Amino acid sequence: MFSKLFSSKSVPKEQQIVIEKFYQEYTSDFFPNGIATICQLEQIVMIDGHITLTLKVPFACEDELKHFAESLLETHQISIIVDGQLDVIKIKKHQIPGIKNIIAISSGKGGVGKSTTTVNLAYALQAQGARVGILDADIYGPSIPKMLGIENEKVTSNDGKLMTPIEVNDLSAISIGFLVDKEDATIWRGPMASRAFGQLLNECAWQDIDYLLIDMPPGTGDIQLTLAQQVPVSAAVIITTPQDIALDDAAKGIAMFNKVDVPVLGVIENMSYHLCDHCGEKSHLFGSGGGERLSEEFKTKLLGQLPLDITICQHADSGKSALLENSSGDIAIQYRRIAAKIAADLFYQYDVRSPQTSEILFTQID
Numbered sequence: 001m002f003s004k005l006f007s008s009k010s011v012p013k014e015q016q017i018v019i020e021k022f023y024q025e026y027t028s029d030f031f032p033n034g035i036a037t038i039c040q041l042e043q044i045v046m047i048d049g050h051i052t053l054t055l056k057v058p059f060a061c062e063d064e065l066k067h068f069a070e071s072l073l074e075t076h077q078i079s080i081i082v083d084g085q086l087d088v089i090k091i092k093k094h095q096i097p098g099i100k101n102i103i104a105i106s107s108g109k110g111g112v113g114k115s116t117t118t119v120n121l122a123y124a125l126q127a128q129g130a131r132v133g134i135l136d137a138d139i140y141g142p143s144i145p146k147m148l149g150i151e152n153e154k155v156t157s158n159d160g161k162l163m164t165p166i167e168v169n170d171l172s173a174i175s176i177g178f179l180v181d182k183e184d185a186t187i188w189r190g191p192m193a194s195r196a197f198g199q200l201l202n203e204c205a206w207q208d209i210d211y212l213l214i215d216m217p218p219g220t221g222d223i224q225l226t227l228a229q230q231v232p233v234s235a236a237v238i239i240t241t242p243q244d245i246a247l248d249d250a251a252k253g254i255a256m257f258n259k260v261d262v263p264v265l266g267v268i269e270n271m272s273y274h275l276c277d278h279c280g281e282k283s284h285l286f287g288s289g290g291g292e293r294l295s296e297e298f299k300t301k302l303l304g305q306l307p308l309d310i311t312i313c314q315h316a317d318s319g320k321s322a323l324l325e326n327s328s329g330d331i332a333i334q335y336r337r338i339a340a341k342i343a344a345d346l347f348y349q350y351d352v353r354s355p356q357t358s359e360i361l362f363t364q365i366d
Ligand SMILES: Nc1ncnc2c1ncn2[C@@H]1O[C@H](COP(=O)(O)OP(=O)(O)OP(=O)(O)O)[C@@H](O)[C@H]1O
Pocket: 107, 109, 110, 111, 112, 113, 114, 115, 116, 117, 138, 141, 143, 217, 218, 270, 271, 306, 307, 308, 309, 310, 312, 313, 314, 316, 317
């Protein structure tokens, strides 16, 4: 089977054999059953003097592919470049053109950092190789335009029918904030808000979006329930802070998604701790262990714990992100890791519901 794949004459035979064996046996947190059962090996060729392994990958995990190359170098002293060709699997069937998967980012309570986390996760998914969009469904308090540094933008249309999302740093974004003044939207009520939201989703010219993150309005009222039911959401992620009150509300959020059969991928505990600038000591200003207890109680995952950090706040206020400003810093790395977990868990969600071999899984999807 592999003779065809390894036909390049320029990659020495002994190295090909070692790489093939390593690929066949490699497992990690992201590939518990082996990378070979999930990713499709396309070719191993020499490009510009570098051994290049091309893989078709069904979820965004650029960092994990780098880790694969580093492990090979460490164990066998063979240096390769992994060229991950992302071909994201559509988890839930839907008719919205230009979008593969929709992920709701939700919080039971306002002010826990849902919009900030949405923006940073969007950049982090992008850093993992994906094309990402953000839909700001926070009709009453759209903060995404400001956090993306595009608050003065207004939506246009290329064809006179569909809205063209605003492009910023290769993200596509749409928000009620691009259509009406903030003050106008705050007086909208139930049906009007739902209609506006439906338009943002369905009447927008989305293009090649692997993951559309929806910044949900905070809370678990009628509007949130309607949105969760109306939209073909593949999965939800819950943002909370460690305070009891936020955790109680986050629990209501998980219960709401359970009620409408939307899988909850996990909980992100934001403002989880603070690192002292001087001594580096970790202090849990709002308590500790809450996110963990919550995820255990609801049999979901604690996807990550993010610090309370002034730079996160400053970046959000000035339309920036740690992912762009300091991409190798600790904060960026944490967001990237959470993003890869979300992408992987979303994929495995499909695998769990359809327990077939990965080969069948690839051919089965449209
Ligand atoms: N990890 C963090 N460290 C420091 N500041 C943060 C962090 N996360 C968010 N913030 C700040 O907290 C404030 C609230 O964040 P954000 O607007 O994202 O919350 P939200 O949950 O979306 O609120 P709402 O639901 O009311 O829209 C912002 O000023 C933001 O910069």
